[in-house]
Amino acid sequence: MARRRRVTVVTDAGLLALIHNAALLLSMVLMFEMLARQGWERSGLSIRILVGVLLGAIGMAVMLTRWELLPGLFFDTRSILLATSGLFFGGVPTLVAMTMTGGFRLVQGGVGAGVGIAVILASGLIGLGWRRWLMRRRLSLAELSLREAYVFGLVVHVAMLLLMLILPLPMALEVLARIGLPVLAIYPLATLLLIVLMAGNLRKSQAETSLRTAQAETMRLLAQAETAKRHLQRLIKDERVARWALSESEARYRALNEVLERRVAERTAELESANRDLASFSYSVSHDLRAPLRAINGFARILARRERERLDEESRHYLDNVVEAGQRMETLIEDLLDYSHTGQGAVRAQPVALGPILASLHSTFGERIAAAGAILEIREPLATPLGDATLIGQILNNLVDNALLYRCREGVPRIVLEARRQDDRVVIGVSDNGIGIDPDDTEKIFQVFQRLHSQEDYPGTGIGLAIVTKAAHRMGGEIGLESVPGQGSRFSVSLAACEEDPYN
Incomplete structure (x- = not known):
């Protein structure tokens, strides 16, 4: 084929x-x-x-x-x-x-x-x-x-x-x-x-x-060099203009410095005036407001004691509200005065023995601790910070007061106080097993009048932690918070540490 x-x-x-x-x-x-x-x-x-x-x-x-x-x-x-x-x-x-x-x-x-x-x-x-x-x-x-x-x-x-x-x-x-x-x-x-x-x-x-x-970049650099050359020649040629500009700049600097010093002096005067106004306000609150408030509270208590049985149920309810509101107002004024007076005087940075301050908390809160069945534990040894004993006392009083106030309804309240050295700082810690704080509220609670609960659940004025923050800052310290809702909180105050601890 x-x-x-x-x-x-x-x-x-x-x-x-x-x-x-x-x-x-x-x-x-x-x-x-x-x-x-x-x-x-x-x-x-x-x-x-x-x-x-x-x-x-x-x-x-x-x-x-x-x-x-x-x-x-x-x-x-x-x-x-x-x-x-x-x-x-x-x-x-x-x-x-x-x-x-x-x-x-x-x-x-x-x-x-x-x-x-x-x-x-x-x-x-x-x-x-x-x-x-x-x-x-x-x-x-x-x-x-x-x-x-x-x-x-x-x-x-x-x-x-x-x-x-x-x-x-x-x-x-x-x-x-x-x-x-x-x-x-x-x-x-x-x-x-x-x-x-x-x-x-x-x-x-x-x-x-x-x-x-x-080429374009080279031309641009050459143009810049030529411009700089002409500028330099002009400055060298007219030296008197340069000297005049220098003297003019110095004169303007002196004038601006004088204006700045004057403004600083004015602001300082305004600040001093504001401090005087604050002192005057504190005096007014402590004398002009507290006196009539005490009269209102006193007469309301007398009326409640003598005439209570003659009043009907609605009138007794109104009278109880007046007595309770007067007590809250008196507490609020006391807290406001504490806040305004915190750190007003000279703050002395000196070694502070924490032992006596912590021991005094037993006597201050003894009745409330016993009534709540709480345990107040002080963990030793205690490091010695540099600070002001009065301000540290205010801080610890407010933190322990909060720990006793915001406790869980069930279980034994437990409060632990400690002071540990960390590098060149002393960290004072106050821990509890209370109701805790939501993470979204950790910034808000350190501001004045910020409260997270109603008066019926947890009474208070919302000033305590603001006092703690102000006192810590006056001593050059920082306030910290670690908290888990339902498990408790730990407040910490970081202060400078003594180079040589005289108490340990």
Whole structure:
């Protein structure tokens, strides 16, 4: 049996079509060189669309100079054009070119229309994907190696050959048998050559841009140097102006200094006046307000004691409210006076023995501790801080008072007092197993009149912790809080430590 002779793939017409295709691809290289010099990548969307239209026109011209392998099955270099376009021109131009060439291939029709459109889409998308991959690796197209360029062309055209399987199987196998080897031999090399030309143009454009930038920077520096030279010559030439400017600056400085000193003196006078007003207010509260308040409280108690049985239930309720409100008002005034007097005098920073102060708390709160069934524990040894004994006493009194007040309804209340040295500081701690404090309220509770509970649940004025904060700050200390709702709180006061502890 005679062996079937394979038909030659590339005819004279095919060779002529390849030459025409190569010329059109070179036109894309020239267009890229021109656009790169103009810095087209910084242009707007309309320019990118126009570039895409030009690429699409080149692609359509390539498709007109095709060679026909089988009836309705055309071959040209559109895959090279679109893949290289995706790699160098980017998204918008390539998508426009893909749309135009895809539409044109649909109009051409034939059995290979579907495969042709698929090759258009695959080539453009592979180019765009490769470009994105290079950008993620922070690699420049201008530095693309020959091996990478050849692999890129090989991937594109292996994908093109695989898409031939969309055709009916017998036709697909015939096409692959006839053009597979020539395509893999010629098209990747053509893609490589095209990439080499365009990468060279890109490197040339980048070099020219760098040169222009360097020239512009050099001119700018020369202009600045010339300006500085003229300025220096002018200053040297007119030395009297420089001396006058210096004397004028000194005069202005002296004038501004005098204004500043005057303003400081005025502010100091205002502060002293405010302190006198505060002292006057304290005196007014302690004498002018407390006297009538005590009279109201006294007469209300007498009325409650003598006339209570003669009053109806509603009147007795009103009278009890008057007595209770008077007592709260008296407590509030006492706390206000304590707050205003805290640290008013000179604060003496000296070693403070904490033992006697903590021991006095047993006598101060003895009855309340016994009534609550509480335990007051003092953990020794006690470090010695530098501070004011009176202010430290105020701090501890208020913190222990709060610990006894805000205790849990069930269980045995426990209060622990300690003083530990940490580097150059002494941290005085007051811990309890009370109701605790929500983290959102930790800033608010140290402000004056800030309360978290009603008078019926936990009576008080909301001034105690403000006194603690003020006293700590007057001694140069800091107040801290660690608390868990339902488990208890630990207040800490950090003060300077003695270099040599005289009490331990």
